[in-house]
Amino acid sequence: MTSPTYSKTEARVGIEKLVRTFQQFEPSLTDATEAQIENDYLRPMFRYLNWNVDNTGLSKAEWEFVLQKTDQVGRRPDYLLQIEGQHLLFMDAKRVKHGMHDPRLLYQVYRYAWNTQSNSRPRRVDFAILTDFQEFVTLDCTLKADRPEAVQKFRVIDWRYTDYVPQFDVLWDLFERNQMLSASRDRQSGLWARRLSEKAVKSNRIPPDKAFLKDLDHDKTGGASCSPRT
Secondary structure, three states: OOOOOOOHHHHHHHHHHHHHHHHHHHHHHHHOOHHHHHHHHHHHHHHHOOOOOOOOOOOHHHOOEEEOOOOOOOOOOOEEEEEOOEEEEEEEEOOOOOOOOOHHHHHHHHHHHHOOOOOOHHHOOOEEEEEOOOEEEEEEOOOEEOOHHHHHHHEEEEEEHHHOOOOHHHHHHHHOHHHHHHHHHHOOOHHHHHOOOOOOOHHHEEOHHHHHHHHHHHHHHOOOOOOOOO
């Protein structure tokens, strides 16, 4: 048994139905659990984008939606999205009652991806998603934030659910499974073409090599560290 494949037209229709359903029940969804939001909206959306969200027919090594293990301090992103051994996205799902522009939440999911930047390409995650379906924020995580508040400027996608249909062509081009797999091979097109320019956020971003040296300097001098806040 394999996961169904949707055409672009079928996916648009399916996601439009999700949007209408969410809009109908939006007032009551502030009480919904994170699991309910995932199962009723987020997984179906990515299923329409042709991700095998249930890992149907795949060996464990081939899973595309991988639930992450909690780290030593009790933190983890909800999911790693991967295809053919390429780690592509971290996604943190939240309850609707949370604001997706909260610097603490953005910084947390950003750090998950930032911490992979020294990994080899297949294990390096350049982007992270923070979403409750109501809002959908994607962050460029390739350079280090000097402070948590700076991550606000790392947003490459910042949508509300009412944008999914008007922006469907973009949604499909950037996040549809096969489109993303193709873009991941050279990491110059698709979502990677939306990387933020150094000039645009220069005051808030530090290249990885300089960030590493800065952390060493803090260790030597006892100064304030750039390590993540909990």
